[in-house]
Amino acid sequence: MATQAEAAAMRHALALAARGLGFTSPNPVVGCVVLDAAGRTVGEGHHQRAGGPHAEVHALRAAGDRARGGTAVVTLEPCNHTGRTGPCAQALLDAGITRVVYAVGDPNPAATGGGAALRAAGVDVEAGLLAAEAEAVNAAWLTSVRHGRPHVTWKYAATLDGRTAAADGTSRWITSAAARADVHRLRAECDAVVVGSGTARADDPHLAVRGPAAEAGARQPLRVVVDTEGTAVRPGARVLDDAAPTLIAVAEDAPAPAGAEALRLPRAGRGLDVTALLTALHARDVRSVLLEGGATLAGAFVAAGAVDRVVGYLAPALLGAGPAVLTGGGITTIAEALRLDVTEAVRVGPDLRVTAVPAGATSASAAPAAATAAFPTPATKEH
DSSP states (O other), rough: OOOOOHHHHHHHHHHHTTTTTTTTTTTTOOEEEETTTTSSSSEEEESEEETSSSSSHHHHHHGGGGGGTOOEEEEOOOOOOOOSSSOHHHHHTTOOOEEEEEEOOOOOTTTTHHHHHHHHHTOOOEEEETTTHHHHTTTTHHHHHHHSOOOOEEEEEEETTSSSSTTOOTTTTSOHHHHHHHHHHHTOOOOEEEEEEHHHHHHOOOOOOHHHHHTTTOOOOEEEEEESSSSSSTTTTTGGGSSEEEEEEEEETSSOSSSSSSEEEEEEEEEEEEHHHHEEEEHHHEEEEEEEOHHHHHHHHHHTTTEEEEEEESSOOOOSHHHHHHTTTOOGGGGGGOEEEEEEEEETEEEEEEEEEEETTGGGSSSHHHHHHHHOOOOOOOO
Protein backbone atom coordinates (compact mmCIF):
# COMPACT_ATOMS: atom_id res chain seq x y z
CA MET A 1 0.00 0.00 0.00
CA ALA A 2 1.45 3.34 -1.07
CA THR A 3 2.27 5.83 1.64
CA GLN A 4 1.15 9.46 1.72
CA ALA A 5 4.68 10.50 0.81
CA GLU A 6 4.60 8.20 -2.23
CA ALA A 7 1.20 9.53 -3.32
CA ALA A 8 2.47 13.10 -3.06
CA ALA A 9 5.60 12.12 -4.97
CA MET A 10 3.49 10.56 -7.74
CA ARG A 11 1.44 13.75 -8.10
CA HIS A 12 4.65 15.68 -8.50
CA ALA A 13 5.99 13.09 -10.94
CA LEU A 14 2.86 13.57 -13.07
CA ALA A 15 3.50 17.32 -13.19
CA LEU A 16 7.10 16.60 -14.15
CA ALA A 17 5.98 14.23 -16.91
CA ALA A 18 3.74 16.92 -18.43
CA ARG A 19 6.80 19.09 -18.98
CA GLY A 20 7.79 16.68 -21.73
CA LEU A 21 4.65 17.24 -23.82
CA GLY A 22 5.70 18.55 -27.20
CA PHE A 23 9.30 17.40 -26.80
CA THR A 24 9.51 13.60 -26.39
CA SER A 25 7.40 12.09 -29.19
CA PRO A 26 7.44 9.36 -30.40
CA ASN A 27 8.48 8.42 -26.86
CA PRO A 28 6.17 8.70 -23.84
CA VAL A 29 6.29 11.48 -21.29
CA VAL A 30 7.52 10.20 -17.93
CA GLY A 31 8.24 11.73 -14.53
CA CYS A 32 10.18 10.22 -11.62
CA VAL A 33 10.75 11.18 -7.98
CA VAL A 34 13.27 9.41 -5.75
CA LEU A 35 12.63 9.23 -2.02
CA ASP A 36 15.30 8.26 0.49
CA ALA A 37 14.76 5.59 3.16
CA ALA A 38 13.05 8.18 5.38
CA GLY A 39 10.56 9.21 2.66
CA ARG A 40 12.21 12.52 1.80
CA THR A 41 12.55 13.67 -1.81
CA VAL A 42 16.20 13.47 -2.85
CA GLY A 43 15.94 13.48 -6.64
CA GLU A 44 13.50 14.15 -9.46
CA GLY A 45 13.49 14.26 -13.23
CA HIS A 46 11.49 13.82 -16.40
CA HIS A 47 12.05 12.52 -19.91
CA GLN A 48 13.05 15.66 -21.76
CA ARG A 49 13.51 14.58 -25.38
CA ALA A 50 13.44 11.47 -27.54
CA GLY A 51 16.82 9.76 -27.45
CA GLY A 52 17.82 11.48 -24.21
CA PRO A 53 18.07 10.02 -20.70
CA HIS A 54 14.86 8.65 -19.25
CA ALA A 55 13.15 10.18 -16.22
CA GLU A 56 14.59 7.60 -13.83
CA VAL A 57 18.15 8.38 -14.91
CA HIS A 58 17.69 12.12 -14.35
CA ALA A 59 16.19 11.49 -10.91
CA LEU A 60 18.88 9.01 -9.87
CA ARG A 61 21.63 11.38 -10.96
CA ALA A 62 20.09 14.10 -8.81
CA ALA A 63 19.76 11.74 -5.83
CA GLY A 64 23.26 10.26 -6.01
CA ASP A 65 24.14 8.01 -3.07
CA ARG A 66 21.00 9.11 -1.24
CA ALA A 67 18.97 6.82 -3.53
CA ARG A 68 20.43 3.69 -1.91
CA GLY A 69 17.76 1.98 0.16
CA GLY A 70 15.15 4.40 -1.17
CA THR A 71 12.03 4.38 -3.33
CA ALA A 72 11.56 5.40 -6.96
CA VAL A 73 8.10 6.75 -7.82
CA VAL A 74 7.55 6.67 -11.59
CA THR A 75 4.56 7.50 -13.81
CA LEU A 76 5.29 4.62 -16.23
CA GLU A 77 6.70 1.15 -15.57
CA PRO A 78 10.51 1.32 -15.85
CA CYS A 79 11.67 -0.02 -19.20
CA ASN A 80 13.52 -3.31 -19.48
CA HIS A 81 15.27 -2.99 -22.82
CA THR A 82 18.26 -1.31 -24.39
CA GLY A 83 17.47 1.17 -27.14
CA ARG A 84 19.12 4.54 -27.54
CA THR A 85 19.42 4.42 -23.74
CA GLY A 86 19.94 1.56 -21.30
CA PRO A 87 17.20 -0.24 -19.33
CA CYS A 88 15.85 1.84 -16.45
CA ALA A 89 15.10 -1.27 -14.39
CA GLN A 90 18.82 -2.04 -14.28
CA ALA A 91 19.67 1.59 -13.49
CA LEU A 92 17.36 1.44 -10.46
CA LEU A 93 18.99 -1.79 -9.29
CA ASP A 94 22.47 -0.36 -9.73
CA ALA A 95 21.48 2.68 -7.65
CA GLY A 96 20.38 0.48 -4.75
CA ILE A 97 16.67 1.29 -4.96
CA THR A 98 14.72 -1.16 -2.80
CA ARG A 99 11.13 -0.13 -3.66
CA VAL A 100 9.53 1.03 -6.93
CA VAL A 101 6.03 2.48 -7.24
CA TYR A 102 4.75 3.06 -10.76
CA ALA A 103 1.39 4.22 -12.09
CA VAL A 104 0.87 2.53 -15.47
CA GLY A 105 2.30 -0.65 -16.92
CA ASP A 106 4.27 -0.30 -20.15
CA PRO A 107 2.17 -1.79 -23.01
CA ASN A 108 5.09 -1.67 -25.46
CA PRO A 109 6.13 -5.31 -26.02
CA ALA A 110 9.73 -4.21 -26.66
CA ALA A 111 10.07 -2.41 -23.34
CA THR A 112 7.70 -4.05 -20.89
CA GLY A 113 8.80 -6.34 -18.09
CA GLY A 114 10.64 -3.84 -15.91
CA GLY A 115 8.37 -4.50 -12.96
CA ALA A 116 8.88 -8.25 -13.18
CA ALA A 117 12.66 -7.85 -13.51
CA LEU A 118 12.77 -5.66 -10.42
CA ARG A 119 10.65 -8.12 -8.41
CA ALA A 120 12.90 -10.97 -9.50
CA ALA A 121 15.86 -9.01 -8.14
CA GLY A 122 14.17 -8.61 -4.74
CA VAL A 123 12.80 -5.09 -5.15
CA ASP A 124 9.40 -4.33 -3.61
CA VAL A 125 7.23 -3.22 -6.56
CA GLU A 126 3.76 -1.66 -6.45
CA ALA A 127 1.77 -0.77 -9.57
CA GLY A 128 -1.35 1.32 -10.18
CA LEU A 129 -0.86 4.38 -7.97
CA LEU A 130 -2.79 7.28 -9.62
CA ALA A 131 -3.08 5.19 -12.78
CA ALA A 132 -5.96 7.17 -14.29
CA GLU A 133 -4.11 10.45 -13.95
CA ALA A 134 -0.95 8.91 -15.42
CA GLU A 135 -2.87 7.48 -18.37
CA ALA A 136 -4.33 10.93 -19.05
CA VAL A 137 -0.94 12.61 -19.17
CA ASN A 138 0.35 9.91 -21.54
CA ALA A 139 -2.83 9.57 -23.59
CA ALA A 140 -1.19 10.11 -26.98
CA TRP A 141 1.58 7.58 -26.55
CA LEU A 142 -0.63 4.95 -24.92
CA THR A 143 -3.21 5.24 -27.69
CA SER A 144 -0.53 4.85 -30.35
CA VAL A 145 0.92 1.71 -28.72
CA ARG A 146 -2.42 0.09 -27.95
CA HIS A 147 -4.25 0.91 -31.19
CA GLY A 148 -1.53 1.51 -33.77
CA ARG A 149 -2.78 4.97 -34.68
CA PRO A 150 -2.34 8.50 -33.37
CA HIS A 151 -4.45 9.90 -30.55
CA VAL A 152 -6.87 12.46 -32.05
CA THR A 153 -8.03 15.64 -30.35
CA TRP A 154 -10.77 17.50 -32.19
CA LYS A 155 -10.65 21.19 -31.40
CA TYR A 156 -13.27 23.73 -32.44
CA ALA A 157 -14.42 27.22 -31.56
CA ALA A 158 -18.10 28.13 -31.56
CA THR A 159 -20.79 30.33 -30.08
CA LEU A 160 -23.03 29.06 -27.32
CA ASP A 161 -25.61 28.10 -29.94
CA GLY A 162 -23.02 25.95 -31.73
CA ARG A 163 -22.21 28.18 -34.72
CA THR A 164 -18.71 28.35 -36.16
CA ALA A 165 -19.48 31.30 -38.45
CA ALA A 166 -22.28 33.75 -39.14
CA ALA A 167 -24.87 33.28 -41.88
CA ASP A 168 -22.75 35.42 -44.25
CA GLY A 169 -19.70 33.24 -43.62
CA THR A 170 -17.77 35.65 -41.41
CA SER A 171 -16.02 33.93 -38.51
CA ARG A 172 -13.15 36.13 -37.27
CA TRP A 173 -13.17 36.24 -34.41
CA ILE A 174 -15.72 34.12 -32.55
CA THR A 175 -13.51 33.49 -29.53
CA SER A 176 -11.17 35.79 -27.66
CA ALA A 177 -7.45 36.38 -28.09
CA ALA A 178 -6.88 34.34 -24.93
CA ALA A 179 -8.71 31.31 -26.36
CA ARG A 180 -6.97 31.58 -29.71
CA ALA A 181 -3.62 31.79 -27.96
CA ASP A 182 -4.47 28.70 -25.90
CA VAL A 183 -4.76 26.76 -29.15
CA HIS A 184 -1.02 27.22 -29.64
CA ARG A 185 -0.48 25.22 -26.46
CA LEU A 186 -2.56 22.39 -27.93
CA ARG A 187 -0.58 22.55 -31.17
CA ALA A 188 2.69 22.48 -29.30
CA GLU A 189 1.66 19.26 -27.54
CA CYS A 190 0.72 17.48 -30.79
CA ASP A 191 2.77 15.95 -33.59
CA ALA A 192 0.43 16.98 -36.41
CA VAL A 193 -2.30 19.54 -37.05
CA VAL A 194 -4.95 18.51 -39.58
CA VAL A 195 -7.40 20.68 -41.52
CA GLY A 196 -9.60 20.08 -44.54
CA SER A 197 -9.90 21.71 -47.94
CA GLY A 198 -12.76 23.96 -46.83
CA THR A 199 -10.69 25.46 -44.04
CA ALA A 200 -7.70 25.80 -46.36
CA ARG A 201 -9.76 27.74 -48.88
CA ALA A 202 -11.73 29.90 -46.46
CA ASP A 203 -9.09 30.78 -43.86
CA ASP A 204 -5.67 30.19 -45.46
CA PRO A 205 -4.48 28.97 -42.02
CA HIS A 206 -0.83 28.96 -40.99
CA LEU A 207 -1.11 26.12 -38.43
CA ALA A 208 2.35 26.62 -36.92
CA VAL A 209 3.02 27.14 -33.21
CA ARG A 210 3.73 30.70 -32.13
CA GLY A 211 4.19 32.44 -28.80
CA PRO A 212 5.77 31.05 -25.61
CA ALA A 213 5.48 27.42 -26.69
CA ALA A 214 7.59 28.06 -29.78
CA GLU A 215 10.01 30.18 -27.78
CA ALA A 216 10.39 27.31 -25.28
CA GLY A 217 11.67 25.09 -28.07
CA ALA A 218 8.61 22.95 -28.78
CA ARG A 219 8.86 21.16 -32.10
CA GLN A 220 6.63 22.50 -34.84
CA PRO A 221 3.87 20.01 -35.70
CA LEU A 222 3.50 18.51 -39.14
CA ARG A 223 0.87 20.56 -40.98
CA VAL A 224 -1.57 18.29 -42.82
CA VAL A 225 -4.21 19.48 -45.28
CA VAL A 226 -6.80 16.91 -46.34
CA ASP A 227 -7.36 18.09 -49.92
CA THR A 228 -9.08 15.23 -51.72
CA GLU A 229 -9.00 16.77 -55.20
CA GLY A 230 -5.66 18.51 -54.76
CA THR A 231 -7.04 21.96 -55.57
CA ALA A 232 -7.42 23.77 -52.22
CA VAL A 233 -3.79 24.61 -51.43
CA ARG A 234 -2.62 27.13 -53.97
CA PRO A 235 0.79 28.71 -54.53
CA GLY A 236 1.51 31.26 -51.81
CA ALA A 237 -0.68 29.55 -49.21
CA ARG A 238 0.56 30.15 -45.68
CA VAL A 239 0.99 26.44 -44.98
CA LEU A 240 3.60 26.31 -47.72
CA ASP A 241 6.09 28.52 -45.90
CA ASP A 242 9.12 27.12 -44.08
CA ALA A 243 7.80 27.60 -40.52
CA ALA A 244 6.91 23.90 -40.27
CA PRO A 245 6.75 20.85 -42.54
CA THR A 246 3.60 20.39 -44.61
CA LEU A 247 1.89 17.32 -46.02
CA ILE A 248 -1.07 17.45 -48.40
CA ALA A 249 -3.29 14.36 -48.41
CA VAL A 250 -4.94 13.82 -51.80
CA ALA A 251 -6.86 11.07 -53.53
CA GLU A 252 -4.87 8.47 -55.41
CA ASP A 253 -6.17 9.80 -58.75
CA ALA A 254 -5.83 13.52 -57.92
CA PRO A 255 -3.15 15.78 -59.40
CA ALA A 256 0.01 16.29 -57.38
CA PRO A 257 -0.13 19.43 -55.22
CA ALA A 258 2.47 22.10 -55.80
CA GLY A 259 4.86 23.21 -53.10
CA ALA A 260 4.46 20.39 -50.58
CA GLU A 261 4.82 16.64 -50.21
CA ALA A 262 1.75 14.67 -51.28
CA LEU A 263 0.26 11.75 -49.38
CA ARG A 264 -1.93 9.70 -51.69
CA LEU A 265 -4.83 7.92 -50.01
CA PRO A 266 -7.88 5.92 -51.11
CA ARG A 267 -11.20 7.69 -51.40
CA ALA A 268 -14.03 7.06 -48.97
CA GLY A 269 -17.36 8.61 -49.90
CA ARG A 270 -16.76 12.22 -50.88
CA GLY A 271 -13.46 12.44 -49.04
CA LEU A 272 -10.47 10.35 -48.09
CA ASP A 273 -10.22 7.25 -45.93
CA VAL A 274 -9.64 8.54 -42.39
CA THR A 275 -8.27 5.22 -41.16
CA ALA A 276 -5.73 5.17 -43.99
CA LEU A 277 -4.75 8.75 -43.17
CA LEU A 278 -4.11 7.93 -39.51
CA THR A 279 -2.21 4.76 -40.41
CA ALA A 280 0.04 6.74 -42.74
CA LEU A 281 0.66 9.42 -40.11
CA HIS A 282 1.45 6.79 -37.46
CA ALA A 283 4.04 5.30 -39.82
CA ARG A 284 5.67 8.76 -39.82
CA ASP A 285 5.98 8.67 -36.00
CA VAL A 286 2.95 10.91 -35.49
CA ARG A 287 1.54 9.92 -32.13
CA SER A 288 -0.92 12.78 -31.58
CA VAL A 289 -3.14 14.71 -33.98
CA LEU A 290 -4.92 18.00 -33.42
CA LEU A 291 -7.90 18.08 -35.75
CA GLU A 292 -8.71 21.72 -36.51
CA GLY A 293 -10.73 21.15 -39.65
CA GLY A 294 -14.30 22.22 -40.21
CA ALA A 295 -17.61 20.44 -39.70
CA THR A 296 -17.29 18.07 -42.67
CA LEU A 297 -13.84 16.75 -41.80
CA ALA A 298 -14.82 16.47 -38.15
CA GLY A 299 -17.84 14.44 -39.22
CA ALA A 300 -15.63 12.07 -41.19
CA PHE A 301 -13.41 11.49 -38.14
CA VAL A 302 -16.44 10.95 -35.88
CA ALA A 303 -17.96 8.50 -38.36
CA ALA A 304 -14.67 6.60 -38.41
CA GLY A 305 -14.62 6.37 -34.61
CA ALA A 306 -11.36 8.30 -34.63
CA VAL A 307 -11.99 11.10 -32.11
CA ASP A 308 -10.41 10.43 -28.72
CA ARG A 309 -10.89 13.84 -27.16
CA VAL A 310 -12.96 16.94 -27.89
CA VAL A 311 -11.82 20.42 -26.87
CA GLY A 312 -14.46 23.05 -27.52
CA TYR A 313 -13.90 26.78 -27.01
CA LEU A 314 -17.31 28.35 -26.42
CA ALA A 315 -17.75 32.09 -26.79
CA PRO A 316 -20.52 33.86 -24.84
CA ALA A 317 -22.28 34.91 -28.03
CA LEU A 318 -25.25 33.86 -30.15
CA LEU A 319 -25.56 33.93 -33.95
CA GLY A 320 -28.86 32.19 -34.60
CA ALA A 321 -27.76 30.91 -38.01
CA GLY A 322 -24.62 29.82 -39.80
CA PRO A 323 -22.52 26.65 -40.06
CA ALA A 324 -22.82 24.15 -37.23
CA VAL A 325 -19.87 22.56 -35.42
CA LEU A 326 -20.43 19.08 -36.85
CA THR A 327 -21.80 17.78 -40.14
CA GLY A 328 -22.61 14.12 -40.56
CA GLY A 329 -20.63 11.79 -38.37
CA GLY A 330 -22.88 8.91 -39.34
CA ILE A 331 -25.45 10.08 -36.78
CA THR A 332 -29.09 10.11 -37.90
CA THR A 333 -31.07 9.64 -34.69
CA ILE A 334 -30.75 10.56 -31.03
CA ALA A 335 -29.92 6.96 -30.13
CA GLU A 336 -26.77 7.22 -32.27
CA ALA A 337 -25.50 10.38 -30.57
CA LEU A 338 -21.85 10.31 -29.60
CA ARG A 339 -22.16 10.70 -25.85
CA LEU A 340 -19.27 12.36 -24.06
CA ASP A 341 -17.94 12.59 -20.52
CA VAL A 342 -16.76 16.08 -19.58
CA THR A 343 -13.31 15.93 -17.99
CA GLU A 344 -12.67 19.65 -17.65
CA ALA A 345 -14.45 23.00 -17.96
CA VAL A 346 -12.40 26.15 -17.39
CA ARG A 347 -12.56 29.84 -18.24
CA VAL A 348 -10.07 31.07 -20.83
CA GLY A 349 -10.47 34.82 -20.92
CA PRO A 350 -14.19 35.46 -21.47
CA ASP A 351 -14.67 32.05 -23.10
CA LEU A 352 -15.24 28.55 -21.76
CA ARG A 353 -12.96 25.66 -22.70
CA VAL A 354 -14.76 22.32 -22.36
CA THR A 355 -12.82 19.07 -22.68
CA ALA A 356 -14.64 15.77 -23.09
CA VAL A 357 -13.97 12.18 -24.13
CA PRO A 358 -16.30 9.55 -25.59
CA ALA A 359 -18.41 8.07 -22.79
CA GLY A 360 -16.90 4.85 -21.49
CA ALA A 361 -13.53 5.52 -23.11
CA THR A 362 -10.40 4.52 -21.25
CA SER A 363 -8.72 7.19 -19.20
CA ALA A 364 -5.92 7.27 -21.78
CA SER A 365 -8.23 9.46 -23.88
CA ALA A 366 -8.76 12.04 -21.17
CA ALA A 367 -7.25 15.49 -21.14
CA PRO A 368 -3.82 15.63 -19.50
CA ALA A 369 -4.60 17.19 -16.15
CA ALA A 370 -1.20 18.81 -15.84
CA ALA A 371 -0.79 19.67 -19.49
CA THR A 372 -1.99 23.23 -19.12
CA ALA A 373 1.20 23.93 -17.18
CA ALA A 374 3.45 22.59 -19.93
CA PHE A 375 3.49 25.89 -21.81
CA PRO A 376 2.37 29.33 -20.65
CA THR A 377 -0.66 30.75 -22.42
CA PRO A 378 0.38 33.70 -24.57
CA ALA A 379 -1.69 36.79 -25.16
CA THR A 380 -1.24 36.82 -28.92
CA LYS A 381 -4.00 37.35 -31.38
CA GLU A 382 -4.59 34.67 -33.95
CA HIS A 383 -4.69 31.06 -35.06
